[in-house]
Amino acid sequence: MTLTEKILARASGKAHVAAGDNVWVNVDLLMTHDVCGPGTIGVFKREFGQDAKVWDPKKLVIIPDHYIFTADSMSNRNVDILRDFAREQGLPYFYDVIDDPNGHWHFDPTRGQLKQQYGKNYTGVCHTTLPWKGHTRPGEILFGTDSHTCMAGAFNQFATGIGNTDAGFILGTGKLLIKVPESMRFFLEGEMQPGVMAKDVILHVIGDIGFDGATYRAMQWEGPGVNAMNMDDRMTIANMAIEAGGKNAIFPYDETTGAYVRERVAENGTKSEFEPVELEKDQRFIYDKVFNLSELEPTVACHPDPGQRKLAKEMDVTLDRAYIGSCTGGKTSDFLAFAHVVKGKTVKIDTFGVPATTKVVQELKDTLWDGVSVWSILESAGVRMTENASCAACLGGPVDTFGRMNTALKCISATNRNFPGRMGSKESQVFLASPYTVAASALTGRITDPREYVS
Numbered sequence: 001m002t003l004t005e006k007i008l009a010r011a012s013g014k015a016h017v018a019a020g021d022n023v024w025v026n027v028d029l030l031m032t033h034d035v036c037g038p039g040t041i042g043v044f045k046r047e048f049g050q051d052a053k054v055w056d057p058k059k060l061v062i063i064p065d066h067y068i069f070t071a072d073s074m075s076n077r078n079v080d081i082l083r084d085f086a087r088e089q090g091l092p093y094f095y096d097v098i099d100d101p102n103g104h105w106h107f108d109p110t111r112g113q114l115k116q117q118y119g120k121n122y123t124g125v126c127h128t129t130l131p132w133k134g135h136t137r138p139g140e141i142l143f144g145t146d147s148h149t150c151m152a153g154a155f156n157q158f159a160t161g162i163g164n165t166d167a168g169f170i171l172g173t174g175k176l177l178i179k180v181p182e183s184m185r186f187f188l189e190g191e192m193q194p195g196v197m198a199k200d201v202i203l204h205v206i207g208d209i210g211f212d213g214a215t216y217r218a219m220q221w222e223g224p225g226v227n228a229m230n231m232d233d234r235m236t237i238a239n240m241a242i243e244a245g246g247k248n249a250i251f252p253y254d255e256t257t258g259a260y261v262r263e264r265v266a267e268n269g270t271k272s273e274f275e276p277v278e279l280e281k282d283q284r285f286i287y288d289k290v291f292n293l294s295e296l297e298p299t300v301a302c303h304p305d306p307g308q309r310k311l312a313k314e315m316d317v318t319l320d321r322a323y324i325g326s327c328t329g330g331k332t333s334d335f336l337a338f339a340h341v342v343k344g345k346t347v348k349i350d351t352f353g354v355p356a357t358t359k360v361v362q363e364l365k366d367t368l369w370d371g372v373s374v375w376s377i378l379e380s381a382g383v384r385m386t387e388n389a390s391c392a393a394c395l396g397g398p399v400d401t402f403g404r405m406n407t408a409l410k411c412i413s414a415t416n417r418n419f420p421g422r423m424g425s426k427e428s429q430v431f432l433a434s435p436y437t438v439a440a441s442a443l444t445g446r447i448t449d450p451r452e453y454v455s
């Protein structure tokens with residue numbers, strides 16, 4: 001069996017499953033957020049009763065992160081609905097925007113977008129919060145009401161996005177019926193060259209198979225190129241499985257994974273036991289291809305979908321804006337790569353920086369280069385950095401969202417999705433690239449190969 005099949009077999013109590021089987025799986029974790037949480041709660045209450053209790057409060061994680069720092073009253077109200085539910089159900093893992101469990105969330109636009117407006121429990125983007133707070137465990141089943149839930153596949157976990165109806169059903173039962181996907185193998189060899197990042201790897205692969213090339217399939221990553229990657233790199237790749245239509249991404253378990261998970265479950269007091277699934281010799285793939293990382297170059301996914309692959313060096317596109325942030329491109333390592341390129345220079349176009357989590361904000365402020373914080377280095381280069389970690393303009397959001405493209409602008413972005421209207425106006429265009437390429441392009445105002453800036 002493939003890694004995905006092994007996890008689904010175990011979770012359904014079967015010795016063996018094969019692609020195409022429909023199985024009931026026991027859910028280890030359900031995650032929801034402010035956009036889909038209220039709808040999920042509505043389904044749950046309608047189907048299981050107004051006084052129903054969730055199947056296991058410790059297996060539900062609620063993370064407000066999407067439409068948070070906006071004066072839009074309906075969006076603010078969504079966070080209040082989550083808080084009421086968390087209080088009613090006694091949920092231990094609700095990462096609230098404010099500290100008062102009986103309070104109401106209101107974003108105050110008069111205080112501006114840049115300075116912190118959240119309490120001590122707030123974390124930021126859900127997919128980056130899950131591993132940080134010790135909720136990702138190898139061998140487990142994670143469902144989330146968000147398509148990029150597949151990011152947790154980096155941790156040898158079966159993780160995928162579902163809709164509100166399925167999530168409401170899980171709240172009541174802790175189970176879900178799922179069809180076992182076919183598996184595709186992406187075998188990575190060689191070493192990434194300077195200036196090339198994990199983001200280039202996944203953009204290259206999606207360009208290869210197309211933005212529907214993995215529809216309802218498991219994307220399994222293997223090989224020495226994978227073994228050499230840190231967890232941030234694996235997360236970047238797993239995050240974008242859905243941009244090829246993938247059901248999930250899955251990585252083998254190794255000591256890099258184990259050390260990362262053990263440290264975070266210990267830090268947060270979350271469940272420490274887990275049972276990874278190991279690679280078997282006998283695996284069946286519907287697709288199997290070797291990629292040589294040393295041959296990859298800085299890559300861009302052009303408007304209007306993530307499969308529109310071009311090399312940065314071949315492009316001649318004038319830009320209006322650059323954006324670094326999101327679960328894919330807003331991790332500390334992403335900002336450090338970006339800062340490496342812009343340090344001591346000035347960006348030429350409007351450039352927005354949105355850390356994925358509040359921990360990333362702290363790490364960028366605490367990391368000193370030549371006695372200066374990386375946060376200050378970014379600000380000095382002209383990057384508009386906000387402390388309000390969230391999804392922000394990655395998916396557009398209400399019109400007052402930080403970095404949102406309200407007109408027909410062209411933006412190079414470290415995010416993961418670029419369908420028309422994704423970051424705001426339907427007339428805008430989004431070009432997806434690595435933090436290095438976004439940074440180099442911010443400096444020149446054109447899509448730029450970053451290799452001359454990266455030593």
Ligand code: SF4
Nearest residue numbers: 148326327391394395
């Ligand atoms: S940062 Fe973007 S891709 Fe990630 S969860 Fe938020 S909206 Fe979705």
